[in-house]
Amino acid sequence: MQQEPEIAAAVAVGSRRKGRRKPEFLPGESRRIGYLYVAPAFIIYAAFNLFQLGQGVNISFYEWDGLTPGTWVGLANYREFFTEPAIRETYIHVLELMVFYALAPIAIGLSLAVMLSRIRIRGLTFFRMLLFLPMVITDIVTAVAWTWIYATGGGVAGHPEGPLATVLKALGLGRLVPADGWLGNFHTALPAVGVFGMWGGFGFSLILFLAGIMKIPSSLYEAARVDGANVWHELRAVTLPGLRYELQVVLVLSVIGTLGTFDEIYVLTQGGPGTETSVPAWQIWSRLFNTGQVGSAAALGLIMMVIVFAVTYALNRLMERGASD
């Protein structure tokens, strides 16, 4: 699998690696015609994307319910980000989710890939297909599947119990099943969403890491063994440096993906119980449609964008500096 040039798209922002290759120019003909080719896409992209960024900045300075004329409040909507616990907690939740959405799949994918790479796998294409399915099928469908997995029935007659509760009870671990269900319980709702994300992400990193390890020349491993390296040394000296690029891709994609979490929250918990699983995107949506805080929603959207940019940039720089050491 040769994906490096393509993967670059996701990781390009803030990466020094970008733009090294200059396009090979088609000589002759007035180059101005280039504008004509780019114009159709640019017009629709600018009119329904870039333009709204400007509008959003304007709206974010108002307190506005979306119906009656708004009131100019200056930076008040931005100040809320630092003062309102309801907003701050969404980022705390997202940080907690990152353990499940980013760190766990990387750790699981890496250890499995290291183990699996020791032999040549027959039928890898087939296994790869199975492992990719959770990512291919839209979050909405998989979240519906997990609603069923997490169902506890809440002890109400006629409310079916899902497989997780069934298995735990069969094992005599019924006390581990929360009465209000994993998704309805204050302590378990966020980790339950996290486990869903972990399930959705580990196959991707496993396959990517496995492909990456296969590309590391076996002479490097042999050399390490001659030097008497144990498994840990080998991992640190050969495998991790060899997987630098794959690690960067998975880390950036999963961290940015977590910051934008919305679909599964909508299906699994609706931000609840209480605000236990409220995330930035959920908070924005809910302010826009439930509480009529349109100005505040606009400000939060822009703040989220800045955070996404900053994190993408920082992660790329971090990974590249780590590489040059």
Add this chain to the structure above:
Amino acid sequence: MNTAASRTQIAFNYFLLVLVSIVAIYPLVGILLASFYPPGPASAPTGFELPPTFEWHNYVTAWTQGHFSAYCTTSLIVAVVMVPASVVLSILGGYAFATMRFRGANVIFYLFILGLIIPTEATIVPLYEDMKALGLLDTYWVLIILEVSGEVSFGIYWMRAAFMSAPRSLLEAARIDGASSWRTLWRIMVPFAKPAILTLSVLTFADSWNEFFLALVFTVNRYTAPMGLTSFASKYQLQIALTSAGAVIVALPIVIVFIIFQRDFIRGMLTGAVKG
């Protein structure tokens, strides 16, 4: 690395691989099995055994009474217009960025790339107000326009890379023949980049079919397939069998496309569908 692999190691590795594959597909197989259970709140599929009887009729019920026919029709109509539009715009733009030098080309290109990581949440508030003002709320057009606008960033990046990989001799030959840039594009570059265009079309179709957030924000009566599923699932929480049948209906087209175009699909996903 294969030299020292013992039999035990090989067996352990396959065991491990089968195990993780089961973890990956268990919820999906479970929902497939659940979709065949007798409808109604009494049934409790566990996902570990086959349903008592195979109720194919669940699919008919979901399709007609559950309105999944309408949801799928919306997703299909939007995709049929949106995919060709987005792919053609991406071909045109990608071609210019790959083969022409014009003032500001770099800046414009990076503006497109920016679209790959601008979260939809950053523009959704003004977009909603704009769509309301344009009278486009709850139409096919709002989905078509916004999906195209969201996809061209990736499309242009993708097509630029594809055209840049064309051998220089192809372009030289076209120039010697005195072909215009338009003719060169459609007669030489597009046939050359056919595989990349096919992959882009498949990925764009999947994105469009799976559109959820835009449907949630901008439509009331024109739900896409995933939006229809969430609405059905929340309305009939106890109808696990019917909800599962609906989920299978929504997932099936993409799973089929994925199985057919597996390689292209995976390559595209690795490129980074960062936006939800």
